[in-house]
Amino acid sequence: MKLKSWTIMATILFLMGCTTIQEDLTHEEILERTMEEMSEVESYSFEITSEQIDGFDNEAVFDIQGERLVTPFRASIQRDMEVMGQRREMKSYYIEDMVYYEDFTAPDFLFKSENDEEPDHLLDGLEALHSRFDQLKVSDDEDDYTYEYMIEQEEEQAFFSSLYPYFVITDPMEQSISDLYLDRSDIIDLHVSLTVDQEDFHVKEMNLDYVLNYDYADSGNPTELSETIEMSFSNYNELDDVPIPEEEIESAVTFQEHMEIMEEEREKEREEHVPEVMDEELGNSSANLMYDGHWATDDEWIYFSNRGKGLHKQKEDGSEREQLLENDVSHINVIGDWLFFIDRMEDSKAYRMKTDGSEREQITETYTENLIVVDDWIYFIPVTYEPDAEKAVYRMRTDLTDREQLLDNAFQFTVSQGYLIFQTEYPGNISYLDLNLGDTEAEPVMFGGVHARFFFVSDGWLYYESADDDYIYRFSLDNGQTEQLTETASYGFNADDNLIFYRNVEDDSSLYRYNVDTGENDKLDDGEVSIMYIIDEYLYYTKATTSRTPQWYRVHVDGETIEEVD
Secondary structure, three states: OOHHHHHHHHHHHHHHHHHHHHHOOOOOHHHHHHHHHHHOOOEEEEEEEEEEEOOOEEEEEEEEEEEEOOOOEEEEEEEEEEEEEEEEEEEEEEEEEEEEEOOOOOOOOEEEOOOOOOOOOOHHHHHHHOOOOOEEEEEEEOEEEEEEEEEEEOOHHHHHHHOHHHHHHOOOHHHHHHHHHHOOOOEEEEEEEEEOOOOOOOOEEEEEEEEEEEOOOOOOOOOOEEEEEEEEEEEOOOOOOOOHHHHHHOOOOOOOHHHHHHHHHHHHHHHHHHOOOOOOOOOOOEEEHHHHOOOOOOOOEEEEOOOOOEEEEOOOOOOOOOEEEOOOEEEEEEEEEEEEEEOOOOOOOEEEEOOOOOOOOEOOOEEEEEEEEEEEEEEEEOOOOOOOOOOOOOEEOOOOOOEEEOOOOOOOOEEEOEEEEOOOOEEEEEEEEEEOOOOOOOOOOEEEEEEEEEEEEEEEEEEHHHHHHHEEEEOOOOOOOEEEEEOOOOEEEEEEOOOEEEHHHHOEEEEEEEEOOOOEEEEEOOOOOEEEEEEOOOOEEOOOOOOOOEEEEEEEEOOOOOEEEO
């Protein structure tokens, strides 16, 4: 019994002695003792909450939890964040001189980067406050000491940086941006609160509340940003390790490696991309009509109009040739058993006629350009001769009803995949009108960066000859993907699936064929090629001669056997 009494008394005396020691320390000495104890810490857990608002009322909220081993330096951090209404969970890991982190813009990757500095945030913050001890307000209660620092005037950035928690930002690029903002900022209001445990002199909480003005663009009109940060610390020296997923660490990539991976994936997507194509009935191919459409086909008959010889039809092998009209025509379209065309001998007015040459009927009352038939619509430009008159685009049903104006002005156009694609000048930028929208909603939209001479649509691709460098490109109407196809200058081209036929101006405008799939670029014929049409897997074209009547040739799209065409 006596032994138990003496034990109790000894414990009481020891505690009284400890209390006396602490009571004998000044508040500055307590802060210095805290710095000593914190320098001996081997591990701890932490929680950080941050609420940030900029001058445009954009909010960012962070909820951060983590664990850290001091030596060797290892840390595991979970960041739950909401930025401008978007929520995201991100993890970060530190292993000695490396940081591994998830990025807001690439959630499927774990990035890695060298980490030049080991965080001494708590010690740095304590030393910074100790350097301003004469400006601190100190209080205590039964369990804690509290130190507060408050200033409402411009503060030194170095002092502020020492207090700002290290683990709020783990992305090195994000940190660089933050440092740049800080370099161009003035801290105008700062409130710091530090809570120390009386028993073990460990930091329990540190809070930071500040306002700064930043002028990133040196505009002279700074923007205000405010942030409130609350930090709490626990589990001092109780952690044996921190959870770090070794497999994820092994597969981490640098930002440069990530960019290379993404470029490889984009290249693969470009190679494999096939635009989604809607079914539509075309009176002629977009490319043939861009060359005035003197040739057309309905897969059984070929319809063509040679200068001075009128409109004919014949079988693919040239048999059963028949003249349908004595007049020369252009912009031939075949839909069902109807032909639609512009009669060059009748003031270039548009007509329709049965494919057997019967029931000829006038469509337009004036000179007409760019006649295109898609499904049950006829698209055309009726030209007036008034000074400064614009060339409006109209359409009507193939039964000649429901005439309506679509555009106020266009130099040339094509229609495909529900779009009216046009230029207002030549050469010029290409724009489009979405025909799927209602009349009150449809507004022309410009394709960015597409400045062209010739253009047409095939299989969901907009092919165009650049007016900037004379190369041929294609642009997916499905996803906007752009590809350069040729590396030699051209002036006029046509396409069949992934085969591009073009006039190579660097080789006397000779006929070349470029294979989009293989990259092969083959010369098919010497001499100055001019007009090109693709009909039933044959390329029909003319070559310059001394005669006023052009000589026509044809070659199969596989490039074999060039033939003269009578």
